[in-house]
Amino acid sequence: MSSPASAVRVSSPPLRIEGLFKRFGPVTAVDGVTLELRSGECLGLLGPNGAGKSTLIRSIVGRVIPDAGSILVFGAPADSMAARQSLGWVPQELALYPRLTCRENLQAFGRYHGLGGEALGLAVERCLGWSTLADRSGELVKNLSGGMRRRLNLAAGLIHAPRLMLMDEPTVGVDPQSRNHIFEMIEKLRDEGMSIIYTTHYMEEAERLCDRIAIIDYGKIIAQGTHAELVQSAFGSRSEVHARFAGADERIAAWVAERGGRAVDGTAQFTVEHPTEIAALLESSAKAGLQLVDVSLRRPNLESVFLQLTGRELRD
Amino acid sequence: MISPIVRTATVSLRRDRGALALSFILPVVFFTIFAVIFGGRRDTTPKVTVLVVDEDHTGASQRLLQGLKQEGSLVVKTRPNPVKGAEQPEYTAATAEIAVREGSAPVAMIIPHGFGENPVAFGPPDANRAKIQLLEDSSDAIAPQIIIGMLQKVAMTSMPDLMAEQGSKYLDQLAGGLTRDQRNRIDQAIGYLREREESSTAASRPDSEGIIAVTARAVVGENKNNPMVSFYAAAIGVMFLLFTASGSAGALLDEAESGTLDRVLSSHVNMTSLMLGKLAFNSLLAFSQLLLMFLWGWAVFRLDFWTHVPGFIVMGICTAVAVAAFGMLLASICRTRAQLGALSTLVILVMSSIGGSMFPRFLMPAAMQKAGLLTINAWAIDGFTKIFWRDEPLFHLWPQVLVLVGIAVVLFTIARRVARRWEFA
Numbered sequence: 001m002s003s004p005a006s007a008v009r010v011s012s013p014p015l016r017i018e019g020l021f022k023r024f025g026p027v028t029a030v031d032g033v034t035l036e037l038r039s040g041e042c043l044g045l046l047g048p049n050g051a052g053k054s055t056l057i058r059s060i061v062g063r064v065i066p067d068a069g070s071i072l073v074f075g076a077p078a079d080s081m082a083a084r085q086s087l088g089w090v091p092q093e094l095a096l097y098p099r100l101t102c103r104e105n106l107q108a109f110g111r112y113h114g115l116g117g118e119a120l121g122l123a124v125e126r127c128l129g130w131s132t133l134a135d136r137s138g139e140l141v142k143n144l145s146g147g148m149r150r151r152l153n154l155a156a157g158l159i160h161a162p163r164l165m166l167m168d169e170p171t172v173g174v175d176p177q178s179r180n181h182i183f184e185m186i187e188k189l190r191d192e193g194m195s196i197i198y199t200t201h202y203m204e205e206a207e208r209l210c211d212r213i214a215i216i217d218y219g220k221i222i223a224q225g226t227h228a229e230l231v232q233s234a235f236g237s238r239s240e241v242h243a244r245f246a247g248a249d250e251r252i253a254a255w256v257a258e259r260g261g262r263a264v265d266g267t268a269q270f271t272v273e274h275p276t277e278i279a280a281l282l283e284s285s286a287k288a289g290l291q292l293v294d295v296s297l298r299r300p301n302l303e304s305v306f307l308q309l310t311g312r313e314l315r316d
Numbered sequence: 317m318i319s320p321i322v323r324t325a326t327v328s329l330r331r332d333r334g335a336l337a338l339s340f341i342l343p344v345v346f347f348t349i350f351a352v353i354f355g356g357r358r359d360t361t362p363k364v365t366v367l368v369v370d371e372d373h374t375g376a377s378q379r380l381l382q383g384l385k386q387e388g389s390l391v392v393k394t395r396p397n398p399v400k401g402a403e404q405p406e407y408t409a410a411t412a413e414i415a416v417r418e419g420s421a422p423v424a425m426i427i428p429h430g431f432g433e434n435p436v437a438f439g440p441p442d443a444n445r446a447k448i449q450l451l452e453d454s455s456d457a458i459a460p461q462i463i464i465g466m467l468q469k470v471a472m473t474s475m476p477d478l479m480a481e482q483g484s485k486y487l488d489q490l491a492g493g494l495t496r497d498q499r500n501r502i503d504q505a506i507g508y509l510r511e512r513e514e515s516s517t518a519a520s521r522p523d524s525e526g527i528i529a530v531t532a533r534a535v536v537g538e539n540k541n542n543p544m545v546s547f548y549a550a551a552i553g554v555m556f557l558l559f560t561a562s563g564s565a566g567a568l569l570d571e572a573e574s575g576t577l578d579r580v581l582s583s584h585v586n587m588t589s590l591m592l593g594k595l596a597f598n599s600l601l602a603f604s605q606l607l608l609m610f611l612w613g614w615a616v617f618r619l620d621f622w623t624h625v626p627g628f629i630v631m632g633i634c635t636a637v638a639v640a641a642f643g644m645l646l647a648s649i650c651r652t653r654a655q656l657g658a659l660s661t662l663v664i665l666v667m668s669s670i671g672g673s674m675f676p677r678f679l680m681p682a683a684m685q686k687a688g689l690l691t692i693n694a695w696a697i698d699g700f701t702k703i704f705w706r707d708e709p710l711f712h713l714w715p716q717v718l719v720l721v722g723i724a725v726v727l728f729t730i731a732r733r734v735a736r737r738w739e740f741a
Contacts, residue, residue: 065740097324108323
């Protein structure tokens with residue numbers, strides 16, 4: 001039997017998933033996902049709630065047994081002890097002991113990963129420092145603010161110094177200030193060369209933190225690449241025109257449909273190759289008797305890409 | 317991987333004051349209540365209060381009253397309690413009847429005029445004879461029966477000379493007259509009895525045997541300071557152990573709900589280690605509870621703890637592991653804390669009632685006693701009784717040890733299988 005250290009091959013990519021399937025009764029949660037994470041890369045899994053992001057992550061950490069497909073962590077099967085030691089998981093839930101202090105929580109999870117003695121002490125101090133909770137180390141978790149708990153939740157996933165972090169929507173329910181704090185923590189980690197899988201349904205998070213983004217919907221990866229690549233593949237060199245009109249929604253919807261656009265939240269959206277096409281659109285709206293409130297031209301974002309690929313909004 | 321689980325659970329419990337109180341204070345409080353009611357260190361057998369009205373005021377009535385007062389099972393009152401320090405007048409037939417109606421006592425006894433002329437009688441009923449009258453509260457069916465029985469006893473023990481005199485008169489009548497010699501000898505004997513009665517008190521009469529000599533000797537628990545206390549320490553202890561163990565095992569449900577369980581299982585800890593860790597912690601908790609109960613019994617109720625430490629350790633460990641496994645099984649079966657609370661309350665109360673935690677099994681019908689053997693309570697209580705009450709040697713505990721350890725193994729194995737639902741999706 002090979003030792004955990006030898007089972008993990010440094011030359012292998014941090015994560016390689018091939019043809020992964022998982023069904024829960026009639027629902028296919030993961031539908032033939034193939035994915036590779038490069039070393040030191042932060043890959044965003046972007047998709048709406050229920051898209052299969054968490055099931056995919058839970059399959060990687062061995063909490064879900066896939067029906068088909070393979071998962072290799074640094075070349076080792078995901079259910080091996082070697083893979084477990086290389087993986088750090090930050091679940092979506094606040095998976096902490098509420099009656100233990102920050103320090104005690106980190107110590108507990110460190111011991112569960114086989115740490116002890118001086119190594120455990122050093123790991124705890126490192127994680128407290130990273131999450132800037134050193135001054136609150138003696139505080140019971142139940143007495144911490146939501147943002148602090150989220151930071152500790154992240155730190156607990158890092159206690160055994162993994163080389164691949166899986167972060168499942170780590171900013172859920174966090175106020176903007178605390179979210180920014182968490183972003184800084186993750187950026188620091190990324191700068192140190194950590195390989196990260198980051199799931200979210202906030203496109204701003206994916207745009208800010210991720211080197212590459214995989215868009216997932218109904219359990220399938222429908223597109224992946226850098227932000228620029230995704231926009232390029234979905235829109236080419238086209239830009240988006242957003243126009244708001246006053247008056248009856250039915251008339252606006254009818255006109256938008258006639259012109260081949262989309263009505264989203266009362267806003268008419270079109271893609272144009274050249275800004276000069278805006279004049280023709282506005283002229284057409286005037287002829288249809290619509291009263292323009294404002295109009296803007298912008299480069300498409302990940303939300304637009306998702307909408308373009310699925311016909312649905314990211315937060316549906 | 318078991319010790320970090322125990323460590324984490326210990327710290328969590330230490331911070332949960334409610335759970336701590338439920339684990340360590342409530343059982344001691346219940347134990348104390350039961351021990352005081354059924355086996356406290358003082359003689360707490362309920363006494364029957366009787367109001368006595370002596371309308372006769374003769375030597376015989378005084379001796380009867382005195383005899384009743386010396387009965388340990390009776391509280392004899394001839395007048396109401398003092399009001400603001402002022403002594404109240406003696407009861408009369410009327411005031412005694414009012415007092416019984418008002419619930420001051422379940423029985424009043426009226427010794428009528430003329431009782432002393434013919435206090436004891438043999439032979440056919442005599443309508444002219446003055447009879448003692450009992451005024452009773454019918455809601456208390458037992459007290460009047462006790463008084464009637466005690467009255468017959470006291471008549472024999474406090475008035476033996478009158479009994480003999482009356483008996484000799486009866487014999488004289490039936491025999492058609494005694495000779496002078498016979499009469500003299502009988503009078504001498506009666507004189508001796510009267511003299512003995514007058515010169516002695518009940519306190520200085522150690523061998524007041526009555527008509528049928530009886531001596532009672534306790535062959536079990538004779539040297540015990542308080543044998544029932546050991547029974548209730550075990551009985552109440554096991555019941556609370558079951559409650560605490562199921563509550564503590566419910567931490568698994570909390571951890572599953574919060575996602576902590578998933579995180580733990582994604583580390584080096586597998587489900588078997590996790591459950592063994594929980595079993596170890598819950599067993600330690602249960603053993604600590606039992607230890608506290610028995611130490612409390614020793615400190616407050618003078619239970620002979622220190623001479624039975626090895627037996628306590630053996631039974632304590634077996635009982636603790638069995639209840640911990642029971643709690644793990646309940647927690648693994650249930651889906652939510654609320655389900656666990658409802659199911660554990662139901663199962664534990666049923667087990668405790670038929671298993672002897674609420675009422676000693678030896679007082680139950682035979683079928684119920686057998687049914688009790690299906691419970692952890694019965695085996696644990698039997699084991700503790702063997703040690704603390706019957707002073708049996710350690711090896712006599714083998715049936716209890718075998719059954720309790722067997723229960724623990726079976727329940728834990730089932731719990732582990734049921735817990736597979738948490739392992740993977």
